[in-house]
Amino acid sequence: MSLDTNQVLAIADLSRLQIDEKSITEFQTNLSNILDLVDQLQAVDTTGVEPMAHPMDAVQRLRADVVTEDNKREKFQKIAPSTADGHYLVPKVVE
Amino acid sequence: MHNKTLAQISQDLQAGEYSSVEVTKHFLDRINTLDGQYNSFITVTEEQALTQAKAADELRAAGNANEWTGVPMAHKDIFCTEGVRTSCASKMLDKFIAPYDSTVADNFNQVGAVSLGKTNMDEFAMGSSSESSFYGAVKNPWNEEHVPGGSSGGSAAAVAARLAPGITATDTGGSIRQPASFCGVTGIKPTYGRVSRFGMISYASSLDQGGPIARTAEDAAMMLNVMAGFDKKDSTSIERDVPDYRADLNKSVKGMTIGLPKEYFSDDLDPAMAQTIQAAIKEYEKMGANLKEISLPNTNLCVPAYYVIAPSECSANLSRMDGVRFGHRCEDPKDIEDLFKRSRSEGFGDEVQRRIMVGSYALSAGFYDAYYKKAQQVRRLIKNDFVAAFNDVDVIMSPVAPSPAFKFGEKSKDPVSMYLEDIYTLSTNLAGLPGMSIPAGMINDLPVGLQLIGNYFDESRLLNCAHQFQNATDWHTKTPTGLK
Numbered sequence: 243m244s245l246d247t248n249q250v251l252a253i254a255d256l257s258r259l260q261i262d263e264k265s266i267t268e269f270q271t272n273l274s275n276i277l278d279l280v281d282q283l284q285a286v287d288t289t290g291v292e293p294m295a296h297p298m299d300a301v302q303r304l305r306a307d308v309v310t311e312d313n314k315r316e317k318f319q320k321i322a323p324s325t326a327d328g329h330y331l332v333p334k335v336v337e
Numbered sequence: 338m339h340n341k342t343l344a345q346i347s348q349d350l351q352a353g354e355y356s357s358v359e360v361t362k363h364f365l366d367r368i369n370t371l372d373g374q375y376n377s378f379i380t381v382t383e384e385q386a387l388t389q390a391k392a393a394d395e396l397r398a399a400g401n402a403n404e405w406t407g408v409p410m411a412h413k414d415i416f417c418t419e420g421v422r423t424s425c426a427s428k429m430l431d432k433f434i435a436p437y438d439s440t441v442a443d444n445f446n447q448v449g450a451v452s453l454g455k456t457n458m459d460e461f462a463m464g465s466s467s468e469s470s471f472y473g474a475v476k477n478p479w480n481e482e483h484v485p486g487g488s489s490g491g492s493a494a495a496v497a498a499r500l501a502p503g504i505t506a507t508d509t510g511g512s513i514r515q516p517a518s519f520c521g522v523t524g525i526k527p528t529y530g531r532v533s534r535f536g537m538i539s540y541a542s543s544l545d546q547g548g549p550i551a552r553t554a555e556d557a558a559m560m561l562n563v564m565a566g567f568d569k570k571d572s573t574s575i576e577r578d579v580p581d582y583r584a585d586l587n588k589s590v591k592g593m594t595i596g597l598p599k600e601y602f603s604d605d606l607d608p609a610m611a612q613t614i615q616a617a618i619k620e621y622e623k624m625g626a627n628l629k630e631i632s633l634p635n636t637n638l639c640v641p642a643y644y645v646i647a648p649s650e651c652s653a654n655l656s657r658m659d660g661v662r663f664g665h666r667c668e669d670p671k672d673i674e675d676l677f678k679r680s681r682s683e684g685f686g687d688e689v690q691r692r693i694m695v696g697s698y699a700l701s702a703g704f705y706d707a708y709y710k711k712a713q714q715v716r717r718l719i720k721n722d723f724v725a726a727f728n729d730v731d732v733i734m735s736p737v738a739p740s741p742a743f744k745f746g747e748k749s750k751d752p753v754s755m756y757l758e759d760i761y762t763l764s765t766n767l768a769g770l771p772g773m774s775i776p777a778g779m780i781n782d783l784p785v786g787l788q789l790i791g792n793y794f795d796e797s798r799l800l801n802c803a804h805q806f807q808n809a810t811d812w813h814t815k816t817p818t819g820l821k
Contacts, residue, residue: 250694257652257697258659259690260678269691275753276695282641283711286718293713294720295543297529297769298793302572317436323666330661333672 243277245270338363339499340816343556346502347404350397357397357407361390361451364409368453368500375476377485377495379414380422381454389451396449405448405563411501413492414455415462416547417536418442425538426470427460429658429665429684439536440568441505441547448563453501457491460686461655462512462540464488465758468749469688477519478817479783483742486516492550493520497817503551503560507537509544510643511737511762514774517550518737518786521776521815523803524550525557528794529769530575532561533568541650542573544643544766553813554775554803558582561796577794585797586804591625593802596730600636601761607740610785613778614736617787620809621734621802629730633722638715639763644756645699645712646767651689652696658684691752720768723790732802733790735761737774741783765790773799776812784815 245253250270254261261269315328324331338360341349346360365383372378386409393407417423417435419442424430438446445452460469467475467490475490477483478498485494489506493516496504506513508526517524525548532547539545549560561582568574595618602611622628660666660680667683670676682690699708726733738758748755765772770790777787787806791799807813 253694253698253701256701257690257693258656258674258677258681259685259693260682261690262682265687269694272691272752273694273698275751276644276691276756277698279753279756280641280645280695280699280708280712283638283645283715284707286638286711286715288711288714288718291714291717293710294717295713296573297720298575300530300573300575303569305569314436318662321432321434321436321663323660323663332661333670333676335673 243281244274245277339367341502342553343408343410343502343551343559344553347408347559350407351402351404357390357393357451358387361386361409361453364453364501371498372500374481375478375494375498376473377457377475377491377498377500378411378454379424379426379457379472379491382421382452385421386451386453393449393451403448405450407449407451409451409453409501410445410560411453411495411504412442412455413458413489413504413506415458415507415538416442416505417538418452418455421455423455423538424471425461426458426472427684427686427689428471431471431665433663437536440533440570441537441564444563456495456504459488459490461538461651461689462488462507462509463651463688463692465511465515465755466749467491467516468745469686471686474745477742478820479521479742482744483783484519484745486519486742488512489550490516493517493522493524496520496522496550496552498820503549503556505547505564506550507545507547508766509540509647510766511759513548513550514737514762514772514786514788515759517774519742519784521784521812522550522552523554523557523775523813524548525561525773525796525799526765526771527561527565527796528771530573531794531796532564533566533571533574535568535570539654541647542654543650544647546766554800554807555583555586558586558800580797582797582800585801588801589625590621590802590805593626593732594730595621595626595628596631596726596733597628598631598633598636598726598733598735600633601735606736609780610736610740613780613785614787617777617806618734620806624805624809631726631730631733633726633764635715635718635722636764639719639767640756640760642712642715642719642767643763644695645708646716648692648696649699649709650696652693652700655689655693688752716767719764723768723770727792732798735788735790737761737786737788741780741785761788769793771796771799773803775803775806776815778812782818784812
């Protein structure tokens with residue numbers, strides 16, 4: 243399976259990554275090789291096999307809908323790149 | 338003092354041979370003097386360690402000590418430790434001071450252990466050589482031209498270099514067992530769900546599992562006693578009693594049946610490796626165990642299934658690193674897209690970006706059934722192979738890796754060749770089974786590990802097998818040449 247440049251850029255966009263011009267070819271080669279490797283799966287007959295998400299087939303536990311944590315907003319915001327008045331700051335999204 | 342095992346240090350502290358402050362200072366001095374060579378630590382928490390040691394000595398003086406009070410250890414830098422940088426060896430988290438403790442770190446704090454610091458690793462645990470760390474590669478104490486394995490290379494190298502008697506680690510596809518093999522130390526990856534993942538930075542959530550790296554099976558058991566247990570904060574944690582992992586160490590292995598998967602001993606296996614592993618298995622025969630050839634027919638599908646599931650889960654997990662709430666943020670973002678993209682591309686190394694992209698592709702519209710669902714179906718086939726095998730055998734043994742530690746740069750240029758390094762270890766993560774590596778021989782003056790794979794929640798049996806082997810052999814006592 244060989245990816246072209248546009249596919250690599252589209253995958254980078256989906257991944258919210260910015261690939262610089264000079265590394266496109268390298269990513270193209272490496273990603274194509276990885277996809278070749280995993281394409282071996284396509285030859286396996288898996289008709290009727292239940293997909294396995296947890297080795298013990300455990301399901302999500304439920305708990306009572308009550309508050310279990312204190313408010314730690316200040317503590318968490320202390321490590322944020324940019325905050326003001328208890329909010330996280332990002333470039334303007336809505337005009 | 339540094340040549341003593343965790344169990345010996347614990348006994349010495351209880352007998353008053355020396356204080357926790359003394360033993361802690363000794364290891365801190367050793368790290369300061371020697372670790373420039375190995376780069377096995379990212380952060381050394383000298384001040385905190387001495388405070389903890391002093392408190393431990395006071396607790397002991399007051400008659401309130403347990404076997405862990407004041408015992409020094411360290412954490413892989415993937416476990417969140419409140420107030421201490423938790424970087425996951427990434428530029429993305431270079432300035433991330435964890436605002437809370439992982440359950441594993443908290444467990445060690447609760448029993449009064451002393452944490453010396455945080456160990457180096459492959460960035461976000463993605464790698465098999467510890468070369469991809471933002472803080473530089475870790476060197477193998479046995480030969481500094483060789484890698485220590487990965488991703489828990491810092492934990493394994495530091496234990497091998499006697500910089501700490503036991504260190505936590507994590508294993509998603511072999512990240513405890515392969516570095517343990519490369520560095521001549523003992524490591525166990527427990528059953529999936531046995532050790533809490535809360536506060537352990539996620540790579541591939543359905544495969545990640547924490548475990549200890551130490552010098553002996555007894556020490557690994559002592560650490561696992563602290564690490565294992567149900568945690569309501571981890572939604573995949575298993576609600577099941579934890580045995581005392583030291584209770585069965587001295588049981589005889591006589592009459593036990595060891596399964597040898599023919600797919601792991603094929604003609605492709607390097608002859609020197611085959612010979613070393615066969616010799617180790619002979620030891621078990623001498624102790625009265627029976628050998629039985631078994632088949633795990635879907636073995637060849639482990640690497641492809643893993644490299645769909647792990648990147649897919651990683652692409653989802655690492656989406657939280659977006660430059661908004663924590664972690665690296667680019668300078669002067671022009672809009673929100675630019676903020677996300679540049680922060681992530683600047684913050685993540687190449688291998689992390691590759692895996693995110695493979696995962697985004699596998700999960701993208703139209704490909705989900707062909708990749709992720711298919712891989713999860715194959716995963717069940719792999720699990721079924723093991724379930725069938727464990728009807729006939731008690732434990733499975735094999736090599737940990739195809740070779741001893743390779744040289745720097747040998748595989749880092751070609752991701753696929755690095756992926757094949759994990760060919761014998763991925764299966765247990767996919768099946769969710771416990772696996773272990775114990776020192777079992779040497780090839781070209783480099784240590785080689787024997788892999789033990791157990792049935793679900795059969796950690797006690799693995800530790801028992803490992804301990805019996807260590808009673809009969811001295812591979813685990815070997816010290817890297819030149820190390821004092």
